[in-house]
């Protein structure tokens with residue numbers, strides 16, 4: 001099996017955020033896709049070890065912030081390589097409480113979706129959360145979203161072990 005074939009699959013780069021009561025957290029994810037438009041439904045694959053997994057399981061809700069092409073690598077690093085168990089990732093980050101009470105990251109975001117978990121699928125290391133979209137907001141139409149290929153090949157970004165697309169030799 002040539003695992004490099006998997007690199008040819010296209011994604012974007014997103015912040016998935018959620019809450020547990022008053023506590024908030026978020027993480028980077030590339031594994032976001034729309035399932036259907038009727039009813040408008042999204043899916044995201046989240047590692048069971050992540051604090052964000054714990055929060056989505058608790059609140060049954062999450063937000064998806066769509067990152068723009070100029071998002072700094074240190075912003076992606078803060079949400080994608082560190083855990084909310086160690087730091088407050090929202091420190092210094094512009095965000096708001098969404099209509100379904102999830103935290104929504106506004107910095108570097110071209111828009112966001114708020115989703116209520118309708119179902120979930122256990123996939124070994126990860127859970128695929130399926131969310132009904134409760135709100136969708138465009139914040140900036142002038143700048144394009146960042147793609148996963150751009151992150152890898154132009155920004156020279158890598159993916160940590162908890163990312164579904166992690167391949168060992170990247171280390």
Ligand SMILES: Cc1cc2nc3c(=O)[nH]c(=O)nc-3n(C[C@H](O)[C@H](O)[C@H](O)COP(=O)(O)O)c2cc1C
Nearest residue numbers: 028029030031046047050051052080082083084162
């Ligand atoms: C480019 C990139 C893509 C990622 N994609 C995913 C993903 O789709 N699913 C996932 O569970 N983790 C993904 N991660 C890893 C999480 O963002 C990372 O494990 C994070 O530290 C979890 O934080 P938390 O413990 O605060 O929830 C990705 C990281 C990066 C940098």
